[in-house]
Amino acid sequence: xxxxxxARVEADLAAGSVPCPGCGGILARWSFAxxxxxxxxxxxxxxxxxxxxxxxxxxxxxxxxxVALLRRVDTAGVIGTALMAAAGGLGHRKxxxxxxxxxxxxxxWLRRFRSVAVRVAAHFAAWALRLDPNQGPxxxxxxxxxxxxxxxxxxxxxxxxxxxxxPPWSWAxxxxxxxxxxxxxxxxxxx
Numbered sequence: 001x002x003x004x005x006x007a008r009v010e011a012d013l014a015a016g017s018v019p020c021p022g023c024g025g026i027l028a029r030w031s032f033a034x035x036x037x038x039x040x041x042x043x044x045x046x047x048x049x050x051x052x053x054x055x056x057x058x059x060x061x062x063x064x065x066x067v068a069l070l071r072r073v074d075t076a077g078v079i080g081t082a083l084m085a086a087a088g089g090l091g092h093r094k095x096x097x098x099x100x101x102x103x104x105x106x107x108x109w110l111r112r113f114r115s116v117a118v119r120v121a122a123h124f125a126a127w128a129l130r131l132d133p134n135q136g137p138x139x140x141x142x143x144x145x146x147x148x149x150x151x152x153x154x155x156x157x158x159x160x161x162x163x164x165x166x167p168p169w170s171w172a173x174x175x176x177x178x179x180x181x182x183x184x185x186x187x188x189x190x191x
Contacts, residue, residue, distance in 0.1 A: 001174045002050075003166075004065040009050055018052065018063070021177070025056025033062040039074045039101070040067075041081065066170040070178040074101065079109055079181065080152075080169035086110050087145045112181045117144035120180070123191075124151035127175050130191035131158035 002009045002018070010029070012018050018027040030053035038045040050063045067075045078099055085095045096106040113120070121144070128135050128151065135158060141150045155175060156168035172180055 001066050001178050002063045004067050004170070006048075006050070009063060013050070013052060020054035020057060020059070021061065022059055023054060023057040025054045027052035027061065027063075028055055029053075030060055036068075037073075038068055039078060041075065041078055041099075045075055064178050066166065066173045068178060069173055069180055070182050072181065074105075076169040076173040076180070077167060080172065082106055082109055083113055083145070084149060086113075087141075087143070087149050109181060112183060113148070114145055116181075117148040120148040121151045124148070124155040124172075124175065126191045128155040128158045131155065131162050 002012070009018075013027060013029050016026045016028075019025070020027055030051045033049040033051050035046060035048045038047060045067060047065050047068065049065065051060055052063055053060045064070070067077065069076050069079060072079065078101070082095050082099045082101070085098050086092070090098070092107040092110050093103055095110070096103040099106065121138075125138050128138065135154070138147075138151050138154050141147050152172050153168060156166075156171035159171045159175070160166055160168075166174075176182075
């Protein structure tokens, strides 16, 4: 996961400051991935992710912008809005109306998030503590989804204060390597 500014991504790759997620080597430019159109909150977001190749292990990687989640056509912000509405007590049909997405899509997001909510809460609580060692305990919200969203918010705030401002759902995407709603067993980034 990289930032949403293509010029910054190019500069980071040229400077050799993007590590390989597989071996920790240095990534170098290696063409582009296919153009993708993500459904944003108010308009479509068109991205053409950079492809990079590791100088050490020679594996290639697609560098997704932080507005995206792996294998999702909607931006992280739209999905986050839906998750927060569901935590507020709305059912999947009302949430789908609110974010203007198909009911089946929103139902899938909510089911997946509910199934990993405890893991999400623990993951983001660990990141919050790592980013702000003076952070107090995260106050339970009373439900698995609520606790997970509270932890995401606390970690996003700590990350913005320490590393620079970024929208909370962009931090959620970055801190899970885009796998917030992934249905694979690949582990998230360790704090």
